[in-house]
Amino acid sequence: MVNSVYRECYDDSHYRPEFEGFIGNRPLEEVDPEVVTLIRAEKQRQAGGLELIASENFTSRAVMEALGSCFTNKYSEGYPGKRYYGGTEVVDELERLVQQRALSLFGLDPQEWAVNVQPYSGSPANFAVYTALLKPHDRIMGLGLPSGGHLTHGFYTAKGKRISATSIYFESLPYQVHPQTGYVDYDRLEELALLYRPRLIICGASAYARDWDYARMREIADKAGAMLMCDMAHYSGLVAAGELTSPFPFCDVVTTTTHKSLRGPRQGMIFCRRQYEADINEAVFPGCQGGPHNATMAALGVALKEAMTPEFRAYQQQVRANAKALAGALQARGYTIVTGGTDNHLVLWDLRPEGLTGNKVQKLCDQINITLNMNAVPGDTNALSPGGVRLGTPALTSRGFREKDFEQVAEFLHQAVQLCLKIQKDSGKKLADFERALEGRPELATLRDQVRAFALRFPMPGGPR
Numbered sequence: 001m002v003n004s005v006y007r008e009c010y011d012d013s014h015y016r017p018e019f020e021g022f023i024g025n026r027p028l029e030e031v032d033p034e035v036v037t038l039i040r041a042e043k044q045r046q047a048g049g050l051e052l053i054a055s056e057n058f059t060s061r062a063v064m065e066a067l068g069s070c071f072t073n074k075y076s077e078g079y080p081g082k083r084y085y086g087g088t089e090v091v092d093e094l095e096r097l098v099q100q101r102a103l104s105l106f107g108l109d110p111q112e113w114a115v116n117v118q119p120y121s122g123s124p125a126n127f128a129v130y131t132a133l134l135k136p137h138d139r140i141m142g143l144g145l146p147s148g149g150h151l152t153h154g155f156y157t158a159k160g161k162r163i164s165a166t167s168i169y170f171e172s173l174p175y176q177v178h179p180q181t182g183y184v185d186y187d188r189l190e191e192l193a194l195l196y197r198p199r200l201i202i203c204g205a206s207a208y209a210r211d212w213d214y215a216r217m218r219e220i221a222d223k224a225g226a227m228l229m230c231d232m233a234h235y236s237g238l239v240a241a242g243e244l245t246s247p248f249p250f251c252d253v254v255t256t257t258t259h260k261s262l263r264g265p266r267q268g269m270i271f272c273r274r275q276y277e278a279d280i281n282e283a284v285f286p287g288c289q290g291g292p293h294n295a296t297m298a299a300l301g302v303a304l305k306e307a308m309t310p311e312f313r314a315y316q317q318q319v320r321a322n323a324k325a326l327a328g329a330l331q332a333r334g335y336t337i338v339t340g341g342t343d344n345h346l347v348l349w350d351l352r353p354e355g356l357t358g359n360k361v362q363k364l365c366d367q368i369n370i371t372l373n374m375n376a377v378p379g380d381t382n383a384l385s386p387g388g389v390r391l392g393t394p395a396l397t398s399r400g401f402r403e404k405d406f407e408q409v410a411e412f413l414h415q416a417v418q419l420c421l422k423i424q425k426d427s428g429k430k431l432a433d434f435e436r437a438l439e440g441r442p443e444l445a446t447l448r449d450q451v452r453a454f455a456l457r458f459p460m461p462g463g464p465r
């Protein structure tokens, strides 16, 4: 029925069919065909390609519908029951519902744990935690960016340039993965932490294919007199499904985005032990943010409900099985996978033994409808021209890909790398020359058609848009 929700706002005696034609009720197709064209183009790009960016996913139609709801109209600075605006009674109910679902998804006792569901995304969530728990220039230690950590964990360049607000406002000494094994070097972290005495240690990463030893992290934090925070943004969906170790028993604070393996809208959440709740809430609002994005919060509520289903648990098991299958299929073709495999949703592929850099493989893959990103691998020195690529399975698993399909994905990647080598042989190693050499190559068009035909055999979640 057309506009049935709209009609539900009125009782029968007040409803007028002409309200449907009111200026604010014109459909998108009529108001902005240009944007519709772009939405269609993006939908076709997503459907006709292989999405391997480890931090991306395809959210559901139900999440999309809540995201496009009237909650977007509402300001609600403050927290349930304590707002700076009128008309917040429904938003209060929504925020409480989302909080309760978030705690219950991760099996947390509300007496012990609180959750803030207002952060706009992962970086603001992390910065709010630092604002709450630290004073400017306090010391922190997170996994270094070249080792797979996130920018907000305190990265600065080899020449000392402070890249993110975290390293501008706080002093940071990043720890690293072991250059040979690729695993987090806990022994070295302990040594450094006992010398550096940070106030906060951060675990969790964006490009690390192994589970974490949180018990060891807690032990180190305790010895060094530090608080322990986990940023589980990449793998919170796997934690929710019990597919990876839960950081909660060991940490003081846990942050996450909600749109990666958790498969919700783009937002962030901060879980904290009750003693930090007041400071963290104050740091989110009014410290770092204004009004929460309520439509996104509604969509997050939907995603959290979906994440409590047996289907979601099966999905996360498949995400891991697919990552293992992908790593195995690449290894079977002779390639090098950092740490020799994966425990989670991602695979870190070291291309240095092939004589390739990740940026070339990324450029070529863009031409053949495979989306991935270049990534530093252990021992890399140049962040702009790193020696590897990062591959993730959450998005394609949401389209129903299974292990055998990832065998085919590995075959396409193998062909891409072989083509890269052939083109690099003609062009030489300079990226600009390589990019020029990509133009008009018939082999690329053939491979792109094959990839597209393969991708289009699978459904896309999310509804028409």
Ligand code: DSN
Pocket (backbone or CB within 6 Å): 054, 055, 122, 150, 206, 207
């Ligand atoms: N940008 C995300 C990623 O790709 O890992 C992390 O925030």
